[in-house]
Amino acid sequence: MTVTPSTRATDRASRTVTLPSTLALSLARTQIELRQFFRERDAVVFIFAYPVIMLAIFASVFGQDGTTVGPEPGIPFGQYFLPGMVATGVLLSSFQNLAMSIAVERDEGGLKRLRGTPMPPTAYFLGKVGSVLVTSLAQVAILLVVASTLFGIDLPTTADRWVTFAWVFALGTASGAVCGVAFSSVPRSGKSASAVVTPIVLVLQFISGVFFTFPSLPLWMQQVAALFPLKWMAQGMRSVFLPEWAEQMEPAGAWEHPMTAAVLAGYLVLGLVLGIRTFRWKRRDDG
Template identity: 75%
Template sequence: MTTSTDRVGPGSTTLPSTLALGLARVGLEMRQFFRERDAVVFIFAYPVIMLGIFATVFGQDGGTVGPPPGIPFAQYFLPGMIATGVMLSSFQNLATSIAVERDDGALKRLRGTPMPATSYFLGKIGQVLVTSLVQTALLLVVAATLFDVPMPTTASAWATFAWVFLLGTATGCVCGIGFSSVPRSGKSASAVVVPVVLILQFISGVFFQYDSLPTWMQNLAAVFPLKWIAQGMRSAFFPASAEAGEVGGSWQHPATAAVLIVWLVVGLVVGVRKFRWQRRDDS
């Protein structure tokens, strides 16, 4: 069996480490990602477009959300758009792309190479992290320059933004990898994955004020990560006075971390047990 210390090739060169291969895969994944122009436009432009639509439609008369003086609509919708962007870049992107790679045989061929499986997943996660950072930065620039949304002014608010973003991205990645085994083919991947993300957006306070949703819908949304990512982002971008308007009267940071970690563990377990390198019909 070939190991990382075996000598290969005429130059007797050692095989790269798992981390080095993972970093190389990040570069490859980035190139492949940007070649899919329709996916790039959707993932980067969707949160920006939706922010523009909701901020313009609901905020055209200068209206606000919550008790006086209220929060301008653009500021209210920004955290939800950041959260949904994280889910698009991580969960939806990986669940769809991996299913397609499995269907066209790319995963089966990769599995037959000396590259460790860990390097493949590091490449996927690295690509998601880079694209999520670019997407979020673009969204913040548009919100601040076009809609005058105030950015956080304290180190604690930025720290909250950072840990919710990183934990939410990690959770979305592992859940996307685990969910990639659900579609029966690459062609059906979008039809299976996209509705899940859309439904979660509607019930998680992304498109509507969360506390105005029916109680049963709030309870359902509280089971899934998107609601907690959006709530965590609100705690970073809203003034402290807005905390009283949350369900339960608190930002619930411990609950946010707990739910995301639980889903992170669930995604890891499902991914390890159910991930497939080849199509269902392959012998």
Template identity: 50%
Template structure:
């Protein structure tokens, strides 16, 4: 006979309270893992420092006032987008795949914790760590490398909605992707190459328009390209808009493409997520 795991039904307020408690637990657990903190939380900061130092004498173009664009200013929006992907898609998928494999989810399935509270905890952890990470990246860019931050409130509003939508979408896609690895041991080997390839083809490490047109079209299918484009719209001067694919920031396209992936991720999660793997 096959035992059926049922999710307990609790009042909405209790479910949310348990979810908030899970956020606190997940954040503490996150920062207790040295490798996760280094390769997810600090990695974009480290890459920003490397690129800013390596290309300190390079000319990436001119800002609206005609001043030379530094490597730090050019790579700031790229590292913010990469941080969203790493914290959401990469970390979430590896973390959940590991918890499936080591029996954590199986134990939670037999506990009074509702599935929605579990996801509130996971997604909440991604939001908390992503906010802290973004603040650190911006602070390092401004204080250590002298990057001039936008003084237009509209640009900061653009940053906020691109960031929130990007974190939400990346988190949901991370949950959906967590079913791909066959075990917790293989999760890193399966997920990290996906995240790495997306970064290289989406305008994170290389200027997007430097890529072959066919590769630009491939990257345009995936959300990271649009998140990076939205971040550039928030932090780069207007003179750089002409360098985008189509010659425009296309913020409407950023919102639509990212939202489509959010819906796709929700559908995949609904159809495929289980506390316990079918083949376990």
């Protein structure tokens, strides 16, 4: 049999491996990210237990004598602070988790090795976002079950409340994830990531109505908090879990859903732009 150049070209073409689609690679990457996340037991315990523990403290310590928040008939302390715990849980699972874990991966050379594989960068980032969505859903589900069963906190019973919860949760998780990816380039090393990221998250929690009733904060602090997404996530969640009349307690006297959506969507776009422009696959000293 005579082998011609056209025959060899046909053989090479037949041996060409077709890579899976970006969606398939993203789903596979999500599974890998989830396995890696749950292997870090200390991080898992902190991210899942922190909102539950803080809610238990507020509901047990501040609400033990029946004290309520706001005008009569008032809102039980546990009920009022549940939305803030949901919002801060999303922030921990998305922004803090990714900003720290990606910095560590870069420092250890993991990102550099991934960049040398045929996997498209989009699949890596979608895998990160997918893992954040799964862990955030699990975290919020645990928090709501504990709040309802152990502390008797009422959960929404109408579809429109859950629709509001869905879009605030989705926008908050997505914006937190992309901002976490973008911010991961700020720490100079994986070792310093925790020292850089954690104080920022703590400050945002204190000024955004997570640990205190938002109207009780100084006006200047409210104005600073309004520049960041956690305040709007917490306010959006309050519109889900608090009675309708509680919107009178907000600084604007309303839930401001359009503004909440605009701010979270704006941070989603900002995080994408900054991430594209600043993301690094290698350490600073690696050229």
